Amino acid sequence: MVEYTQIQGTALVSSRIALGTWAIGGWMWGGTDEKGSIRTIHAALAKGNTVAGKASSSPAKWELTGRMAESNAIPRVKTF
Numbered sequence: 001m002v003e004y005t006q007i008q009g010t011a012l013v014s015s016r017i018a019l020g021t022w023a024i025g026g027w028m029w030g031g032t033d034e035k036g037s038i039r040t041i042h043a044a045l046a047k048g049n050t051v052a053g054k055a056s057s058s059p060a061k062w063e064l065t066g067r068m069a070e071s072n073a074i075p076r077v078k079t080f
Contacts, residue, residue, distance in 0.1 A: 002048035018051035019044040024064060037064060 003016045024037045041052070052065070 004048075004050075013050075015048060015050040017049065018053045019049050020053050021065075022053075032064075034064060038068065041065075041068065 004013050005016055006013050019041065021037075021041075024032055024040075044052070
């Protein structure tokens with residue numbers, strides 16, 4: 001069961017646990033299985049996760065998540 005919390009001072013409600021996407025970083029982190037990465041993101045969303053962390057600024061990660069957001073495969077509310 002996913003727990004949620006309201007972000008103080010906003011109307012945003014967030015899952016308490018984020019999906020860490022550090023490994024979805026391309027060649028610099030040992031390579032990326034794009035289909036596996038997409039399945040992972042979809043599984044996290046299906047379980048109720050609403051937050052994904054992006055520890056690195058890997059171009060591969062930005063391209064993948066950008067394509068998914070543009071295709072409405074993932075919701076895009078706010079990027080910090």
